[in-house]
Structures are given as structure tokens and as C-alpha cells.
Amino acid sequence: MEAWVHLAVAILLPAFFGALVAVIFPARWRNAPWVTAVITSGLAFAASVAGLVYTASRGEVRYYLGGWEPPMGIELVMDPLSAFFCAVVTGMAFFVFIHGKTVVPRETPGKEAAFYSTALLLVGGLLGIVLTGDLFNLYVFLEISSLAGYALVAIGDRRAPFSAFRYLILGTIGASFYLLGVAFIAMETGSFNMGDVARVVPALGDSAPATVGLILIVFGIGLKMALFPMHGWLSDAYTYATSTSTAIIAPIGTKVAAYVLLRGCFYMFDPDFVREGIPLTTIIGYLGAVGIIWGSVLAIAQSDLKRMLAFSSVSQVGYIALGVGLASPLGMIGAVLHTLNHAVMKACLFLVNTNILSRFGHTDIRRFDRTFRIRMPWTMAAFTLAAISMIGLPPTAGFFSKWYLVLGSWENANYVFLGVILVSSLLNVVYFFRVLEKIYLRTDGEPYDEKNEREDAAVEREESPASMLFPTVFLAASLLVLGLANAFIVTYFIRPMIPSGL
Amino acid sequence: MPLTETYSSSLPFWAVAVSLLAVPAILWSARKPNLREFWTLLAAAIKFGLVLALLPGAKEGRVAEFVLLEIAEGIELSLRADAFGMFFALIASGLWILTSFYSIGYMRGHHEKKQTRYFASFAVSLSATIGIAFSGNLLTFIIFYELLTLATYPLVIHSENREAIRAGRQYLAYALTAGLLMVAGAAWIYGTTGTLDFTPGGILEEGMLSAGGMRILFFMLMIGVGVKGGIMPLHSWLPNAMVAPTPVSALLHAVAVVKSGVFGVVRMAGFVFGPDVMAAYDLNTILAVFAGFTIIVASVIALRQENLKRRLAYSTVAHLSYIAMGAALLNSEGFTGGMLHISTHATMKITLFFCAGAIIVHAHKENVSDLDGLGRAMPWTFAAFTIGAMGLTGVPPVNGFLSKWFLCLGSIEAGQWLVLGVFLVSGLLNAAYLFPVVYRGFFRSSDKFRKLGEASPFMVVPLCATAVLSVVFCLFPNLFFGLFDLATAAVEGIMKAS
Secondary structure, eight states: OHHHHTHHHHHHHHHHHHHHHTTSSOTTOTTHHHHHHHHHHHHHHHHHHHHHHHHHHHOOEEEEGGGOOTTTSOEEEEOHHHHHHHHHHHHHHHHHHHHHHHHHHHHSTTOHHHHHHHHHHHHHHHHHHHHBOBHHHHHHHHHHHHHHHHHHHHSBSTTHHHHHHHHHHHHHHHHHHHHHHHHHHHHHHSOOBHHHHHHHHHHHOSOHHHHHHHHHHHHHHHHHHTOTTSOHHHHHHHHHBOHHHHHHHHHHHHHHHHHHHHIIIIIISOHHIIIIISOHHHHHHHHHHHHHHHHHHHHHHOOBHHHHHHHHHHHHHHHHHHHHHHOSHHHHHHHHHHHHHHHHHHHHHHHHHHHHHHHHSOOBGGGOOTHHHHHSHHHHHHHHHHHHHHHTOTTSHHHHHHHHHHHHHHHTTOHHHHHHHHHHHHHHHHHHHHHHHHHHSOOSSSOOOHHHHHHHHHSOOOOOOHHHHHHHHHHHHHHHHHHHTHHHHIIIIIGGGSOTTO | OOSOEEEEOSHHHHHHHHHHHHHHHHHHTTTOHHHHHHHHHHHHHHHHHHHHHHHHHHHTTEEEEEEEEEEETTEEEEEEEOHHHHHHHHHHHHHHHHHHHHHHHHHHHTTOSOHHHHHHHHHHHHHHHHHHHHBOBHHHHHHHHHHHHHHHHHHHTTTOSHHHHHHHHHHHHHHHHHHHHHHHHHHHHHHHHSOOBOOTTOSOOTTSSOHHHHHHHHHHHHHHHHHHTTOTTSOTHHHHGGGSOHHIIIIIIIIIHHHHHHHHHHHIIIIIIHHHHHHHTTHHHHHHHHHHHHHHHHHHHHHTOOBHHHHHHHHHHHHHHHHHHHHHHOSHHHHHHHHHHHHHHHHHHHHHHHHHHHHHHHHOOOBGGGOTTHHHHSHHHHHHHHHHHHHHHTOTTSTHHHHHHHHHHHHHHTTOHHHHHHHHHHHHHHHHHHHHHHHHHHHSOOSTTTTOOOOOHHHHHHHHHHHHHHHHHHHOTTTTTTHHHHHHHHHHHHHHHO
16 A cells, blocks of 8 residues: 555656756767657556555555655645546546657757757656645646646747747736735635645635635646637647657647546536536536537638648647536536546547658648558558547447447537537538548549559658557557457446546 | 247347447458458358257247347337248348359449448348347347448438438438337337337237327327338338349338338337227228338339339339238238238349349340340349249239238238229339339340340349249249248237237
């Protein structure tokens, strides 16, 4: 029992440790920062999975940093919810780092150490947000991850610094609102500790300052999560950053914000109060619903693959918000499962995007053609599978998170949500099949003939190197596994995390 | 409950999986066409063998069940080879063997491109079809249904020209929308009853939902299956999908895909809603109105089609609704007739499509008006076409008569004289759009085809085989694996439970 307590800190430390170590190697050890990043994120991933299995069966683990007990000290709390999010964050980081072996030296030559160090700081900050049991400490980790995130976004093409600056301004506003909210809650409850807050808030009854505090937190975090209509920063930030930066930020950055949303609405406060008293979750849900449609429509309008994927992220985050909005066990299952599924899908898709960019030098969908399939068959197969999962067709993972959300919508008799989920799936079909047609088919209106056959036979296969191909294909294949294993995940990992009041 | 017992067996699983397992082998031997086609034939033979192995049990009312895993919380991915599913699986897997031979002749004779993709997609489609036949619950059904959509998409866009890609988009738009409605409907049922297992006599009971709710749910599920089943006004993807190679039209657009749709209609009517609920909320009337409308209108449209494959496609649309109409009659004759029509229409329509394909490959003609005198050059092909045409019209020695007989009995039994009228009028219309082809082929003379012989035996043998099958099946309905008994057993299950 005693040894397991250290799991919480074992998840957190490797990332920060790696961030420090990555910069100390001599410059001629070119691969050392990459190796550091892969090993440390791999260790954190292993610790997270161990923590997930442990907490799912035996409940939460508390770790007092420096031996100081709360409310004086800061505690790390690893419960099924936080362990799950840690596993998602570290797992995605691990695979994206593996993928970066040849990409990062090409995209940021000579600055590999700085890149990996910053990326590990981002991961460490996100893990800290998920693990900490202290509201103010969460703000500190939020800033760590955000600052690292701004830096990562700023490395990119000429437009990247501007989009990073915009992200910085908006992100700081969001963080400030969060901090303001924390101040309200701390004033009212007398503690920064989430556990204490959760115990005190029900006793306060209808407390205006605590309610305002929660609303401010939700507003600030909603900005970080790119919840409609606060998603403006996301598309440019994702599009102009280097492809590995985007691949590391996109799958996990907004998810952790979703975690804070879940933690605040369902664990710190009484779910009934949040649902009925101030219809906060309902508002979040409807904003998510609008975001789903809006993001999909804008994704259809894009001609650049990376930008299309960025808008699709806005839409997919909406699903998570919609699950929160249902404020029911089924909604929560859908939201949490979709966090995992979408992280894997989006990581896979951004890795595909990187593979395409490295091989062809552009990601302009209008210039895609059927030689893509012949030159990179495995990458394109991964794209196809991930696209099918994004659309939400069984038996890929994407279907099942939607299934729970649909069940939850029926249960709440919320036909608007139901309609949104169905319509958005069709919109996803539009923007993904548009790309698939380009990749696989002759698209100039004439039938495929002998001449095409000869042309195609002359095209050589130029698949990405193994370090890029393995994570891409592995993530794509895991979409099938996650789809088939979803009942297992729900029963063993998600059910135990559902708070009693929900 | 009907007298069925369940036993656990992995046979249904392997029957579904075998053609899926053949796909890597097919892709791997892309450069060796003979080896590649060997895998297709091997998978087809094994699949049919596995389905046959399940037959004795199914006839005695014993249902093989296989639970692979829990696919969503509280719902299992389960395969159940009940009598009704067996009936459909037997037809689909049996005709796959003939179609495989025919495909080889057609694709090579026509020098089609991308044959590897074609054979691989075909194999996946068959897996999905058998999966639909054996689905033990609605979610499993949906999973295979969506898989079928994805697997048939590459077949529809096969030639990759503008027309084909447009047809492919339309197909996806129709089929995926339908799939989503079914998902929503399934979630509603699961939320209401807590189960999705297909049960003879229905999952739903009276009073579980309001009358309006029940009708909306009915529409959601029926649109879901009706799109693939070509029930008007959801049919328009089907004639356009005829841009696909002819064996695709033959097996998928006359047997596997569209029959999966109407199979779904009967599943929904008999195993989700059940005859009692159908009757209590007038759902059968709704279904009958749409089906009747489709039968007549599609037949009239078929009259005006100049392209032979499109004419056959509209004929398919009409005949699919026969099956839906059979289910709407809600009596055992109706269900029996509908189920029999799944098999009889399959053999007849596959014969006609095989003939159309042979004409395209061999004589390079697609339009009805170009066929003058071709019957003398290709006597076997046109003889087989004549048998198919007689069958669809309902002339006795061909099996179309058998199913139509039961459908008519069912409408008399139900006192639905209007429905009886629909069947009779449609028989005349069938004659009106099919016999001109026969007439032109045999009785109009033309010198164009004097030197042309009969098509390749790879195509002629399968089409004669299906034509002979159609006749024999009428004379001895039980000769082939006791298909008739199987159908009656399945119907008894539905009727007894209600």
C-alpha cells in the first residue's frame, strides 16, 4: 500500500526531470534529447497505466508533497479520473515523441534539446493539472503548461509568432479568470484544497461567491478548452506551429481543460446544484453542441489538411462538452471515453499530416492525388481508419463514444443534442471523404484506364521511415482495439470514476 | 416462447470471418491473378460449407450462438444462427460461389482495372452480409450494416469516372444517414427496454412508448433498413449504383446489399416490433402503403428504362417491396411469402443480371433497343433470361410463382384486397417490361450479330445454373437444404411468440 502512494509522483517527476536533462547533453549527441523524451514519457506512461489499474480497483491515492499535509501542504490526488487523463496525456506524448525522431531535427534544426525540453515541460504541466489536489497549485501548473505551449506554438512558419501571441493573450485572460474564480472560492470556503472545498460547499447552501467562483473557473477553462465561442485562438495556433508541436499539443492540450471542467462541476460542487441550481452544465452542453456544428462546417471549408484538422478539433471538443452538459453517468462515460478516443484519433491524424508534409512538402488538399496511396500506402491506410473513426462508424472507437452520448441524450430526452450528434457525423463524412476520394481515386471525371495503370505502376513507394510509421500505424490500429474493448474500458476504468452525486 | 434451444458454437463466427480472413491473402497475391482468385473461391467454398454445417441444427430449432465480446456496456457482439438468419445466409453464401466464377469471367473478359480491390471488397461485403444474417441483436446488426456500406463503396466507384464517383457519394449519403437513424433508434430502444436482442415476436410491447413515439421509432428504423432495401422514396441510389461492374449489380444489388435491407425490414417487423405492436399502432399499414406504392411506381418507371441494367434495377426496387409487403401482412402466409421471395427473387434476378453482364461483355450492348436478334447468337443467355422473366412475372414452373402464391394467399387471409390487386397488377407490369427484351432477342431479326457466338463459359455456366435453380426450386422447394422448411420454421417462431 505504502509503495503505491508514490505512483502519483512517479507519473509527474519523469516529465520535469526529462525537461531538465534534455538540455544538458553536448550538441554532438544529436539524438540524446529525443531519447530522453521518449524514455521519460514512456516511464510516465507506464506509471500512469499502473496507476490506472491500481486506482480502478482500490480507489484513490493521496501523496503529500514534502510530507506536508493539507491544507498547509499540497497533495497530489490520483483517483480513477486523474489516472485516466494521465494515461491519455503520457501515452499520446510517448507516441508523438517517438514519431519526432527525424521530423524535429528537420523542422527545428539545432534546437532539438530546446524543443524536447519545452515539450516535456508542457507534458509535465498538464500532468500536474490533472494530479494536483490544490486549486492554486493547479493554476501554477496551468501556467507552466501554457507558457510551454506558447513557446511550442511560436516555433513554426512566419505567421506562428503572431498566432502564438494571440494564443498567449487569450490564454492569459483565461488563466486570469480561473485564478479569480479560485480566489472567490478560497475566500468563501477558506481552503485551496479541492477535497476541503468539496466538503464545505454543500454546507454553504446557496452561496453566491462560490457559485460565481465556479462560473469564472468554467469560463477561464472553457477558453483553454477552445469551447465555442472561445475557440478563435485554436485554428491559427495549430495551423502555423511546426507539425510535431501541433501533434503534441492538439491531442492533449484541450483534453486537460476538459478534465478541469469535469473536476470542477461534478467533484468539487454538487452535480445536482450545478445542473439544476445554476444551469451551468446545460450551458456548457449547448455551447458544445453549437461548437460541434460550427467546427465541422468550418472544417469543410478548409483546403489545408492541417487547418481542417484544427477545426475538427473545435468540433470534437464540443462532444466532450456535450457529454458534460448531459450531466448524467452516460454523458460522463461518453465525455471521458471521447477524450481518449479523440486523443488517439487526432494524434494519429496529425502524425499522418506530418508524414505527408515531410514527404510531399505541403498539405494542400487540392493538390492531393492518387499517387499518395501508392507512395505511402500505410500512412494512407492509417488516415482512412482514423477518418472512419472520426466519422463514427463501428467498430472503430469513435462510434462508441458517440453511442454513449446518444444513449445519454435519449435518457435526458434532449433531442437537440441527439440531432447535433447525428448531423455532425454526416458533416464529418463530407470533409473526410473529400480527402479520401483525392487519395484513392482518379478524380478528373474519366474512367480509370490502362494508361493510369501504367502511370501508377511507375510510381515508387516512398513510405516514411519506421520511427514515423510505427506510431502512426500503431495509433490507427489501436482505434480498432479501443473500439472493441470499449465495454471493458467503461466497466473497469470509467464506471469507478463516476461521482456518487451524478 | 417458441421451442428453440440455444447452443454455443463458434461456427457462425467462422462463417462470418472466413471471407474477411481471405482479404489479406487476396491483397498479398495482387500480382498473381490466378492465386488471388483461388483465395476468393476457397473462401466462398468454406463459407458455404460452414453455413451448411449449421443447417441441421437450425432445422431442428436449435440455434447456434456465439458471443465474441461485450461490444458496448451491457450489449454483446453476438451471432445467432436462427432459422431466419440461416435462410438468408444460405442464399447469400451459396450464390457467392456462382458469382465468384462469374466475376472472374466478367472482370477478365472486360479487362477491368483494379481487380484486387474489387475482389477484396467483395469478400468483405460477403462477411458483412453473413454478419447481418447472423446478428443476434440490433447493435451487432448495425455494426455489420455499416461495414457493408463501407465495403460496397469501393465497388460502386469502381470505374472512378465522374458518374461512378457521384453515385458513390449518393450511396454514402443515403446509407450513412440511414445508419445514423438506426443508431439513434437503437439507443431509444435500449433506453426504453434495456435490451437489443432480437426476439421472435418483438422486443417492444404495447404501451412502452406513446403511439406517436412508436411511429417515430418505426420510421427511424424502417428508414434505416429501407434505404438499403430500396423502398421508395429512398431508392434513388440503387439505379445510379448500376455503374458498378455487373457481378456487383448481380450479387450485391440484387442479393446481398438490398436483401440485407429487406431482411432488416422483416427483422424489425418480426423481431423488434413484433406483429402485435405492428398491428396495435397501425405500423403495418404505414409499411404496406410505402411498399405498395413502391411496387407499382417502380414497375412503371422500369417500363421506361432504355438501359437494361437500370431496367433491372427498378425491377429490383419493386420486388424488394414484395418482401416488405409480406411482412406488413402480419400473418404466417405473408411472412412465408416474403421470406421465400428473398430467395426466389435472388435466383431470378441474379440470372437476369448475369445475362445483362454477358451481353455487355460479349456483345457490348447496354440498351434494350440494341438487342434485336441477339437471342439467336446467344441462345443460352437469352433462354436463361426468359426463365428469369417468367419467374418475376409469376408464371408457374419458375420459383417466382411460389413466393407470389404465398403472398397472394397472405393478402386474402388478411382480407387486404387492395394488396392482392397490387400483386396482380405488378405481375402484368413485370411482363410488360421484361418480355420486350425476350421478344427483341428471339423474334426480331437483325444481321448485326450473325458472326457473334455465345459468351465465355465462365459466364454462361453460372447463368444457366441459376436459371435451372430457379425452376427446380419451384418444383421441389425442399430439395435444396430444406429451404422451404427453414422458412416455415422461422415464421412459426415469429407467429407463435405473438
